[in-house]
Amino acid sequence: MLDPVMIISRLGGVARGATLQKHxxxxxxxxREVVAGSIDRVRAGVFALPQTDAAVRTAAAHGGALTCGSALTPHKIWVLTDDSIHVWLGE
Incomplete structure (x- = not known):
């Protein structure tokens, strides 16, 4: 049986329910996994691991994804100091 925790982890810590259903x-x-606490529902149809970075979870909860320096910093890529969170919310 496929493990949703593993799949969400491989997808970067956040995944849409539709994507998980395709897997x-x-x-x-x-x-069941939400009730058990192994994954969190951050928004209708969007799931995250409990240990996923707070900024990533916040962006997903608003229907977006991190961009710019906010997306680069977790990968240890140097960026100018900026405390704001940069989020892409689509078109």
């Missing part, structure tokens, strides 16, 4: 994870399984 064979049912909605019932996702609901």
């Amino acid at each position: 064979g994870i049912s909605r019932k399984r996702l609901a």
